[in-house]
Amino acid sequence: MKPVIIAVAITGSVPRKKDNPAVPVTPTEQIESTHQAFEAGASLVHIHVRNPDESSSSNPALFAQVQQGVRKHCPGMIVQFSTGGRGRDPSARGSALHLKPDMASLATGSVNFPSIIYENSASFVEGLAAQMKEHGVRPEIEVFDLSHIYGARKLVDVGLINDRPHVQFVMGIKNALPAEDGRWHRTKSSGSDGLGPSKRRYCSANRPGSQHPCHKRSACSKQCGARADSG
Secondary structure, X not given: OXXXXXXXXXXXXXXXXXXXXXXXXXXXXXXXXXXXXXXOOOOXXXXXXXXXOOOEEOOHHHHHHHHXXXXXXXXXXXXXXXXXXXXXXXXXXXXXXXXXXXXXEEEOOOEEOOOOEEOOOHHHHHHHHHHHHXXXXXXXXXXXXXXXXXXXXXXXXXXXXXXXXXXXXXXXXXXXXXXXXXXXXXXXXXXXXXXXXXXXXXXXXXXXXXXXXXXXXXXXXEEXXXXXXXX
């Protein structure tokens, strides 16, 4: 059996304490939650940070605090910042990339979430990719829709990402890719067609309650403590 990388999205951008008292929203809580996941075998953490009112934040100081704690208490763990757009000013979504996390999420197209349009124009995506390249941050290409594969292909073609991208299929979100076993195989096939054979690494992320067999067939399985539809 091939090794599996377990990634954890400890907070996400949607739930509040009123929804689930266990959701970690302060840097201290996030560091503690990440350490628990690290001790249980997780090797990658996907980080969202929150303002004092628990709304989504782009504050670099908060990202820095969480990253520092993870580096100290979870040696060797891969740190991945969210650049997702739910509740965040688009102009600030890449504001913490200068902190040089190991990775950052990069959605390569727009998608209709149940309550909002998650908007990622081509020019905006290219700008984020350029920032990641400048700071040596490896992007995790987030694919919510098959067209996003070809958005990633464009970034490869113009030299903004390398030709061996790390691709995550975000599945189980209403109006986007369903979390179905057969769908996983067809989506991987589309990825091979769009990005070329043997030039990509795939992983999958499912929201809680949609734990499908596709996770058993991916190189990386993201287990989300909150929701996987938050970038």
